[in-house]
Structures are given as C-alpha cells and as structure tokens.
Amino acid sequence: MTDAEQQDWFGQFAPGHGVHRAPPPKAEGPRDGIVFRRSPTARNYRLSLGRDGVAVATIPVRGSMREAERFVERNRTWLERARERQRSRPRAADVWTLGTRVLWRGDLAEIRRATDGERPSVCLGADVFRVPRLEDDLRPALHARFIRLAKVELPARAWELAATTRMNVTRVTVRDQRSRWGSCTAAGVVSLNWRLILTPESVRDYIILHELMHLREMNHSRRFWACVGEVFPAWREAEAWIKRNAGYTGL
Ligand SMILES: [Zn+2]
Incomplete structure (x- = not known):
C-alpha cells in the first residue's frame, strides 16, 4: 500500500x-x-x-x-x-510587462506599478510584489514571488482541510509540477502545484480535497467521486474552470 x-x-x-x-x-x-x-x-x-x-x-x-x-x-x-x-485554449503571455493581464487568485489582473515605496514594485489585485527592475520581463521575478507565497499558503490550507475532513496527512509539499495539479501517496504525502495560488480559492480547495479523498480511494472510481461529492459538491464546476483556464496558469 x-x-x-x-x-x-x-x-x-x-x-x-x-x-x-x-x-x-x-x-x-x-x-x-x-x-x-x-x-x-x-x-x-x-x-x-x-x-x-x-x-x-x-x-x-x-x-x-x-x-x-x-x-x-x-x-x-x-x-x-x-x-x-x-x-x-487561452495562453499566458510570454513576456510580462506593466499592463500585462495575468491570472492571479482567480482573476485576470493587470500588472500595475505600485505607487508607494522607493524600490520597484508592482501590484496584482490586492498584493504587492517587489521586482528587480520595472523595465525587465517581470515574469521570472513574479513567478519566484508566487512560488514563495504558495509554499506558505497552500500547505496551511491543506492542513486546515485535512483537519476538517479528518484525513491522515503526513506531509504537504508544494512543487513545480509540469503536468498535474497535485498528487497523493498512500503514506499521506500530498504534493500540490504552486499554480493553485493562481486559481480561484474554490478550485484550490477542490484540488486539495480531491487529493485528500485519494487517501480513502486510491483511484478515480465511482466510490472516489462520491467521496469528493461529499466534501466538495461543486467539483464539476471546479473541473470545468480548470479545463477553461489551464492555459493561463502555464499548465
Ligand atoms: Zn485524482
């Protein structure tokens, strides 16, 4: 097992x-x-x-x-x-500059110059990120910031949901997976794609709960989906969002 x-x-x-x-x-x-x-x-x-x-x-x-x-x-x-x-399928812009619209916390947000502070920084929705230079391609710097934030926020949420669903999680890791949103081992190790920080919170929660339910059913059987439906009834909507928007997340 x-x-x-x-x-x-x-x-x-x-x-x-x-x-x-x-x-x-x-x-x-x-x-x-x-x-x-x-x-x-x-x-x-x-x-x-x-x-x-x-x-x-x-x-x-x-x-x-x-x-x-x-x-x-x-x-x-x-x-x-x-x-x-x-x-x-929609695709994310290759080069990010001020004015580029990027997927951030479920919305397409415009990268704007942050008004305060002396160091170059940009706003995305309600978040502010420091960048080395406003004139450069902002994508590498912002990706690094996103990953750092994801490594704090996603495990916190995963542990929260593991507690409410009483699943026996042993470790949560955040990774740069190229072709999947998450994975789960029978030993209770949950791996999440950092890009879940780009999606709406409902989609993030769905993926986490989906992985947690694999601790009950290590497959995609009818029984598995029944477990998912119990803890996240709107899973079909979340799946549909993923299909429509995955291109923006770089997956
Ligand atoms: Zn699955």
Missing part, C-alpha cells in the same frame, strides 16, 4: 480512462501525426494528446498494430475535438 500513488494529470486526454501514467517510450513510427507505442504495462488501447500536440496511441501487451489503428479510427472525432480544444 505504501508505494501506491495517485497522480492527477492535466494536459493529456484519454477517452474512457481517468488516470494513466506515461508509457515508456517505444515508438513505432509516426503516422498521420500519431505515434504508436507499445507498452509493457498497458491493459487497454489508449489515445492521448500531449501538450506538444503529438497524439500517442498506446498498444497494450497483447495488442496488435492493426487493432490499434482501428482504435484510433474509432476515436478520430475525439482526437480532432481535443486538437481543436488545444488550439483554442
């Missing part, structure tokens, strides 16, 4: 499969923008679209290339829609 881990991915879509781990890369050549990979652990055919726009079709242990191609054919409409969603 101790090495079981539930990972919550975002940015990969698989029809009919809630969770999956990335298969070890064993490419069988791209066709039609799709890479076929044989996986020694997969039990089902799977199609996923990566953040890089490459679609990967996984062939299970006993599967065949021919069957994989049929599977891809059956899911072609899904793949086209997923590609469309990826194209139309």
Whole structure:
C-alpha cells in the first residue's frame, strides 16, 4: 500500500480512462501525426494528446498494430475535438510587462506599478510584489514571488482541510509540477502545484480535497467521486474552470 500513488494529470486526454501514467517510450513510427507505442504495462488501447500536440496511441501487451489503428479510427472525432480544444485554449503571455493581464487568485489582473515605496514594485489585485527592475520581463521575478507565497499558503490550507475532513496527512509539499495539479501517496504525502495560488480559492480547495479523498480511494472510481461529492459538491464546476483556464496558469 505504501508505494501506491495517485497522480492527477492535466494536459493529456484519454477517452474512457481517468488516470494513466506515461508509457515508456517505444515508438513505432509516426503516422498521420500519431505515434504508436507499445507498452509493457498497458491493459487497454489508449489515445492521448500531449501538450506538444503529438497524439500517442498506446498498444497494450497483447495488442496488435492493426487493432490499434482501428482504435484510433474509432476515436478520430475525439482526437480532432481535443486538437481543436488545444488550439483554442487561452495562453499566458510570454513576456510580462506593466499592463500585462495575468491570472492571479482567480482573476485576470493587470500588472500595475505600485505607487508607494522607493524600490520597484508592482501590484496584482490586492498584493504587492517587489521586482528587480520595472523595465525587465517581470515574469521570472513574479513567478519566484508566487512560488514563495504558495509554499506558505497552500500547505496551511491543506492542513486546515485535512483537519476538517479528518484525513491522515503526513506531509504537504508544494512543487513545480509540469503536468498535474497535485498528487497523493498512500503514506499521506500530498504534493500540490504552486499554480493553485493562481486559481480561484474554490478550485484550490477542490484540488486539495480531491487529493485528500485519494487517501480513502486510491483511484478515480465511482466510490472516489462520491467521496469528493461529499466534501466538495461543486467539483464539476471546479473541473470545468480548470479545463477553461489551464492555459493561463502555464499548465
Ligand atoms: Zn485524482
């Protein structure tokens, strides 16, 4: 039980499969923008679209290339829609300057020059952040400030919610995860993505509670979602927000 881990991915879509781990890369050549990979652990055919726009079709242990191609054919409409969603997803600006609107605590906030103080600083909503120089790309400096704040705020909230739901959490870490919002081990270690500080509080709470409920159910079964529904009835709205806005968070 101790090495079981539930990972919550975002940015990969698989029809009919809630969770999956990335298969070890064993490419069988791209066709039609799709890479076929044989996986020694997969039990089902799977199609996923990566953040890089490459679609990967996984062939299970006993599967065949021919069957994989049929599977891809059956899911072609899904793949086209997923590609469309990826194209139309909002993206965060690459370079941040005064006037850039960025996602901050659930709102698109304009980076403004802070009026007081002699050191260069900017306001985002009600928060003020010091930056090295107002003329530079502000993104690296602000990211560093966000992460520092997230490392204080997110564990505090996680411990609070662990207490109210009586879940046995042993450690909370905040990380720069590239493709998921959080994860949870059976030993009670909860890892949260620092980007949860960019989302509305309700979405942050949902992700934390989602991870905590994995301590009851280490999967995405019907029983798991029932647990989530008990502690966070509006989880569908939170999931919808994540789908619409993930591009702004850099995930
Ligand atoms: Zn999950």
